Amino acid sequence: MSEHTALITGITGQDGFYLSRHLLNQGYCVHGIRRRSNSFPAPRPEPVGADAAAAAQVHHHIGDLLDPIGLRRIISNVQPTEVYNLAAQSHVQTSFEDPIYTATVVAMGTLNLLEAIRDYRDASGREVKFYQASSSEMFGKASETPQSESTPFRPRNPYACAKVHAYWQTVNYREAYGLFACNGILYNHESPRRGENYVTRKITRAAARIKLGLQERLVLGNLDAERDWGFAGDYVLAMWQMLQQAAPDDYVVATGRTHSVRDLLNGAFGLLGLDWHDYVCIDERLLRPVEPTRLCGDASRARRQLGWQPRVSFATLVHMMVEADLAAAEREQTLLAAGYTA
Ligand code: NAP
Ligand code: G4F
Secondary structure, three states: OOOOEEEEEOOOOHHHHHHHHHHHHOOOEEEEEEOOOOOOOOOOOOOOOHHHHHHHHOEEEEOOOOOHHHHHHHHHHHOOOEEEEOOOOOOHHHHHHOHHHHHHHHHHHHHHHHHHHHHHHHHHOOOOEEEEEEEHHHOOOOOOOOEOOOOOOOOOOHHHHHHHHHHHHHHHHHHHHOOEEEEEEEOOEEOOOOOOOOHHHHHHHHHHHHHOOOOOOEEEOOOOOEEOOEEHHHHHHHHHHHOOOOOOOOEEEOOOOOEEHHHHHHHHHHHOOOOHHHOEEEOHHHOOOOOOOOOOEOOHHHHHHHOOOOOOOHHHHHHHHHHHHHHHHHHHHHHHHOOOOO
16 A cells, blocks of 8 residues: 555646646555536546546545535545645636635635644644645736745735635644645646636637637637746646655746747647637637736746756647647547537
8 A cells, every 4th residue: 555645636627637647656546536516617638548547546536625524524534645735616717707606615615625634633643744726816916027935915806815815724724733734826837638718728729620620710808918838747746846845835836938828829820820810809708807917937946945847838838739639629520520419
């Protein structure tokens, strides 16, 4: 039996996928909490080949951050040495439309989990290390660029406000109760497993489907928005590294480079020999009431203390996502030709 047992909330999400693969490679026994039914609209590609073999090794538990009793039961059954809290209503635009639900899951859900861990640790005498998925969105209307661990938070949407709550709860459990608890303040990270309603995947998927004649137009919001985009596979390494340090701390994880939504469009459509101007239109309903100022991270602490650095460039990331979405569009085309409809 492995001496390392990890419990991941949000196992069905993008980061849950990459983190579980990394931990399995490290010899961990990996458990994940999944909800009985998935949220709309989060279709994610089914794992195939080596990914499917890895997914089959994960022990799944039905649970919800909003069910504190269920969380306690799972924790006392699993007896984790590390808990990674990745679960969230993580879509910023949705948080404007559904602020109370978002705050309940992100803020109170994290507190439910921290309380369950504290009680388990106190009753069992076993140490449990805790990772909280904090977000660059917490900097919001940031007073400086790039942002570091010492930049004040000024959140600009319900999701970010709730993440600030969860951040400080995590710090408080470290300081008040001696829990080994870390915040990873991660900037946008993407992959072929990104949900289809985040801008990167929305663009790479649309470009591929337009190329194959499966879609005619792409409707977007703010094309001037800029983000510090990295690869999810790189970022989950930092999560794990944080919990392997001698002492808990909080870390910014970012590439330190920003690109605009227009850069994404140029990259994705350009790879397929298409001009995005011919296909993209703007719908004002996709504009957010407010946007953060230029989010760009200074990951010096993570580089210095964890030895972490991003390996995948923006261009390679876009290439990887377009390639995966082109393969998916080809499968869709084959099924359509065979008479299958969604
Ligand atoms: P994601 O793909 O949206 O995954 C979110 C996960 O949370 C899904 O597995 C979802 O389950 C689960 N979940 C939602 N509500 C839940 C609830 N009430 N109880 C239990 N599980 C619930 O997000 P991600 O991109 O992997 O991000 C992971 C975490 O990092 C999130 O907390 C996100 O806010 C944070 N973060 C992400 C980024 C980024 O750029 N990706 C940057 C900074 C921080 P279903 O499948 O059932 O919906
Ligand atoms: O892809 P997005 O929805 O990501 P956003 O809002 O930056 O949030 C993501 O990253 C955060 C880390 O900073 C995470 F905490 C959070 O959980 C999530 O993973 O939007 C990126 C930008 C925005 O400025 C948005 O206004 O793209 C702009 N955008 C333009 N058109 C669009 C669209 N975003 C989406 N989702 N859909 C559009 O059609």
